[in-house]
Amino acid sequence: MNEKLGIPLKVWNGIEFGSYIEIAQEVQPKSDGTKRWIALYALQKMTEEMKNSVHSYDFIKKSKDFMYCVVDFEIPIRIIEFNDGVDVGDAVNLKYFTANTEDELVSIFKKEGINPELFVPPWRCDYPT
Template identity: 30%
Template sequence: MEPTLDGYRRWLAIYQPKHEPIRDCVPAHVYSVLDFEIEKTKMDDYFSGEDLINERRYYAKTEEGLFSLLESLNIDLGKFTYPWKCDYPL
C-alpha cells in the first residue's frame, strides 16, 4: 500500500466490533476496516484523528467478504500475521 504523499505512511486497521453499529448510516457488519495515512514524523508520538488524512472506512459481513475487500484494495494477504502471533489487541 502506497501513500498518496511523500513523508507519509499508509495504514490499514481491521477491527471486529463487539457491538452493533450505533449510527444508522453504518451498515451491519462483522469487520470494520480503517484505511488512513499519517505523517512519518508523528508515528513515534501520540497522534489523534486530526492527524489522519485520506481516511476511508469499509465494512464486511463475512471473512470471505473481508478477504475480497482486501484483495480489491490490492492488499497482499500473505503479509498479515496470524492473530495468535501478535499482542494486539490487548
C-alpha cells in the same frame, strides 16, 4: 493460512479465538512524508460500550452494526515523531470498508489491492493506537 481470506492462520486465529480486536499491516504510503497502515477490525469482538465510547474512532462508530471494518489511512511522519498518540483527525487519505462475511472481506481485499498475507498483530507493524 486461512485459505479463503489468505490471512496467516496464526494471525486469523487471534481474531477468531484469541484476544485480537484488530490486525494490521504497514504498506507503501501514497503521499510523501507519511506512513500508511491497513487494519482489519473484528467489530463483533467489541462491546457496545467500546464501539460507542467517546474515545472510539469515528469509522468504528459508523461501522458498529457490521462484523468487520477494514480501514486504510496515512499519518504524517512529523505527527508520529512528535506526539504521544495519534488522533484519527491526523489521518490523511482515510477510507474504510465494512463487511459481514469472509467473502465480503475477500472482495474488499481484491478491489483495494490489499495483500492479506501481510496482516500481523498491531504491535508487529507499529500500528498507531
